[in-house]
Amino acid sequence: MIEIKNLSIDLGDFFLRNINLTIGDREYFVILGPTGAGKTVLIECVAGLHRIKQGEIWIDGNNATRLAPEERSIGYVPQDYVLFPFLNVADNIAFGLKQAKYSKTDTGEKVKTLADLMGISHLLHRDTRSLSGGEKQRVALARALALSPKVLLLDEPLSSLDLQTSKYLRLELRRVHKELGVTTIHITHNQVEAEEVADRIGILNMGSLEQVGKPEKVFFYPESKIVADFTGAPNILDCDYCRTVGQGLTEVSCGGLRIILPHDGDRVQRIALFPRDIYISNAQPPGPQVNRFKGTITNIKSFGATVRLEVKVGENTLQAEMPHDIFEDMNLTVGKEVFLILKLRRIRVFEDKDSR
């Protein structure tokens, strides 16, 4: 367990203000925030790389505030992995083991086990400089895990990888975490990545923790505009009525809007839809009138290449987004009546499982 109590630090460009956070045993915690929010500083403080003058850090019930990095039992994977170029893959993984004076046989066995776990057994004799980004990531992870640390710290572990590798490694990180059960802090600026891997998320902005909670809770119940903006500023609607209609569909009613969802369950509390997933039409669209509504434009804001419209539909005001050129062609103005089409498959659902 990691407890961060009233932690404040000022490093000039980066700072933290009164951080209080408890991360449970075997938890996968993601710190999500924009560039410059202080995310790296926070895990560097946990790693013992900064002298802390205000606040405390406790690891597994011991006050670690004044401990040197080598006394904290942490595994650290910095951004860009920082593999030792003068050692090959096997020696990189074995670095900590040799330092801890493991015997040659034990070191060899441990390196082999870790390499198997990470799927890099075929790379053990390679020069680290010849590895791909994904391979480097696995080697860095194996090296950090070699001494069976109490805490694993991952600094933007997937940000320099291509999308495909990054998506695959998200699953791998979860698998390794499940297998080893090491308490993990993973920092990222990517909201999708955070939601996919995290048990809980903490949103960090300008050195302060804005909100901490389960990913869906943070997404559906943002406590501030900053948090909502960071998750993509979705339209969030409270459901006052919900019933399953069969064939994997559920009908909800949100402030008078009757919406059909691809969902199986009758305890939907909130739904969310990104502005880009609402289409606007001047004429009534043909076909069945499911998830299609008539509304009035109440506000228009331009954001460079895109335009964001606020449309009042019944009791709700929905945000819709469209490319600027299409907006120009459609001749839309405040007060005009338009038709909204909600993208069925993009609607996200929050169901309160606890109250069952």
Place this chain on the structure above:
Amino acid sequence: MFKVLKGVGGERAFNGATISALALLVLFFVGIVVSLFTYTDWNTFMSALLSEEILFAIKLTVATATVATIVSILIAIPVAYAISQTEFPGKDIVDSMLDLPIVISPIALGACLLVFFNTPVGAGVDDNIMKFVFAVPGIILAQITVISALAIRLLKSTFDSIDPRYEQVGRTLGCSKPEAFLKVTLPLAKDGLIAAGILTWARAVGEFGATVTLAGATAMKTETLPIAIFLSLASADVEKAIAVIFVLVIIAVVALIAIRKITGRRYPI
């Protein structure tokens, strides 16, 4: 005037001018080396080169320069690391002071050393601990004084190029600060260390001003290669001077080639 040089013609004229300057300079250096050949013949050259005095000068120079380089690098490693990786008040001033031996004339440095050994403390050292003035240790001390600043400058740029995160990762893998330095930073700095060693050694081999002032120019005693040139020219023995110049040129060329090879394969940090 710059209007005339617009377009492709201007580009050609500019390239022509810079390349001509390069060609002229190369010609100048090649010219002065070739002129040495016209002054002597092979047999005289070889007999001068293999004379007892020159062989002594070669041995003395190699030995003193090697000791001076080892001592300078050992001093420069912690100093350069401190300037590169740590912050302390007055760091800029200390950093500039360390450059002084590079810009001050070596003969002035030698004179400073000589004055120091005339003070009560210096004389005490010279008389009771080790004889420096007009003796071989004086050569080494003069060389160290001149080359240690160069060694610090070169090693500082090596340490500057090493991301501190390497050491930080080493710490999280169980290394104490000194262990992280020895097991992570030094291996990363290996090529820089070798290159700095070669360059400072070559500079020590050619050191004249400070050496002649502190250790004197006594044949077969404090006669390093540059001092051998000085003594040969003073006694109008040009053949011998030319033989020594060739030895120095060869050492310099080998050192520069070695540096080029090493710096070409450095780690992309």
